Amino acid sequence: xxxxxxxxxxxxxxxxxxxxxxxxxxxxxxxxxxxxxxxxxxxxxxxxxxxxxxxxxxxxxxxxxxxxxxxxxxxxxxxxxxxxxxxxxxxxxxxxxxxxxxxxxxxxxxxxxxxxxxxxxxxxxxxxxxxxxxxxxxxxxxxxxxxxxxxxxxxxxxxxxxxxxxxxxxxxxxxxxxxxxxxxxxxxxxxxxxxxxxxxxxxxxxxxxxxxxxxxxxxxxxxxxxxxxxxxxxxxxxxxxxxxxxxxxxxxxxxxxxxxxxxxxxxxxxxxxxxxxxxxxxxxxxxxxxxxx
Numbered sequence: 001x002x003x004x005x006x007x008x009x010x011x012x013x014x015x016x017x018x019x020x021x022x023x024x025x026x027x028x029x030x031x032x033x034x035x036x037x038x039x040x041x042x043x044x045x046x047x048x049x050x051x052x053x054x055x056x057x058x059x060x061x062x063x064x065x066x067x068x069x070x071x072x073x074x075x076x077x078x079x080x081x082x083x084x085x086x087x088x089x090x091x092x093x094x095x096x097x098x099x100x101x102x103x104x105x106x107x108x109x110x111x112x113x114x115x116x117x118x119x120x121x122x123x124x125x126x127x128x129x130x131x132x133x134x135x136x137x138x139x140x141x142x143x144x145x146x147x148x149x150x151x152x153x154x155x156x157x158x159x160x161x162x163x164x165x166x167x168x169x170x171x172x173x174x175x176x177x178x179x180x181x182x183x184x185x186x187x188x189x190x191x192x193x194x195x196x197x198x199x200x201x202x203x204x205x206x207x208x209x210x211x212x213x214x215x216x217x218x219x220x221x222x223x224x225x226x227x228x229x230x231x232x233x234x235x236x237x238x239x240x241x242x243x244x245x246x247x248x249x250x251x252x253x254x255x256x257x258x259x260x261x262x263x264x265x266x267x268x269x270x271x272x273x274x275x276x277x278x279x280x281x282x283x284x285x286x287x288x289x290x291x292x293x
Contacts, residue, residue, distance in 0.1 A: 113142050113144070116135075116139060116142070117139070117144065117148065117152075119135075121152075123135060124152070124155045124159075129159035129162055129163055130159075130163065132155070132156060132159050133156055133159050133160055133163065133193070139152070140152075140153070140156075157194070160193045160194040160197075161193075161194050161197050163193050163194075164189075164190040164191075164193040164194040164197055164199070164200075164203070165190070165197075165199060167186045167187070167189040167190035167193060168186070168187065168190040168199060168202070168203045168206070170186040171183045171184075171185075171186030171187040171190065171203070171206060171207070171210070172206060174186060175206060175209070175210055175213075178213075180210045180211075180213045180214050181214065183206070183207075183210040184207060184210045184211060184214065187203050187204070187206055187207035187210060188207065190203045191203055191204065191207070201227045201230055201232040201235035201236075201239075202235055204223050204224065204226060204227045204235075204239075205224065205227055205235050205238055205239055205242065207220075207223055208220040208221075208223045208224035208227070208239065208242050208243075208246075209242055211223065212242065212245065212246050212249065217246040217247075217249050217250050218246075218250075220242070220243075220246050221243050221246050221247070224239040224240075224242050224243045224246070225239070225243065227239035228240050228243065233267065233270070234271075236266070236267070237263055237266070237267040237270040237271065237272040237273070237276075238271075238272055240259055240260075240262060240263040240266075240267075240272075240276075241260070241263060241272045241275070241276055241279075243259050244256040244257075244259040244260045244263070244276075244279070247259060248283065253283055256283055257280060257283050257284065260276045260277075260279060260280040260283070261280065263276045264276050264277060264280070
């Protein structure tokens with residue numbers, strides 16, 4: 001090989017070596033740059049993963065909080081609804097218990113009332129007048145059926161009339177024996193038992209006479225005045241005559257004469273008219289001569 005060719009080949013080799021070294025340097029620099037880029041990418045990836053983890057945790061926490069919050073709100077609403085429903089049911093139960101208690105009490109009272117009514121009916125059927133009248137005093141305030149109450153009232157009224165007549169007859173017997181205190185008590189009982197009965201004017205007439213004999217003339221006049229002002233004309237003239245006698249006993253002769261004139265004017269043909277005229281004449285005589293027939 002010529003020396004010239006050897007030198008050119010050597011330079012070629014040297015050039016290739018230089019190029020190879022430059023290529024190695026470039027490769028090394030590229031590798032370093034790539035490594036730096038990889039590290040940067042790795043750092044960014046790690047930061048991204050950390051942000052993703054934090055975001056996921058926050059999202060999980062928020063989701064959990066919202067889930068439990070919604071669940072709590074639903075549970076609270078359900079509890080309030082159930083509580084309100086239970087309260088309404090409890091009120092309904094209490095009302096039903098009260099109604100049941102009221103019905104039970106009314107049933108018991110009705111059973112007791114029926115028992116008392118049957119006992120009272122037995123008194124009526126057996127003719128126990130005094131016991132029936134006393135029992136009716138309390139039984140009449142009860143809520144009896146209208147027909148039953150009317151039947152009992154009629155029976156009691158009949159018994160009261162009978163008892164009143166019996167008391168009147170006892171009073172007459174006491175008066176006949178001059179027991180005027182007992183007579184007045186019997187007459188008062190007769191009036192108390194049946195004040196609106198047809199025989200009551202005669203009872204008050206007899207009571208007024210008994211009071212006059214007891215010296216209670218003013219009380220007698222009050223009792224007799226109700227008879228004189230009443231509708232029973234047969235008893236009214238007798239009442240006026242007895243009033244005049246009471247007034248004369250009290251030395252109230254002008255009042256006695258006025259009463260007798262009223263008797264004659266109201267009942268000119270009554271049973272007491274003639275005697276009233278004669279008595280009026282006697283009361284018109286001077287003092288010491290006048291007297292009541």
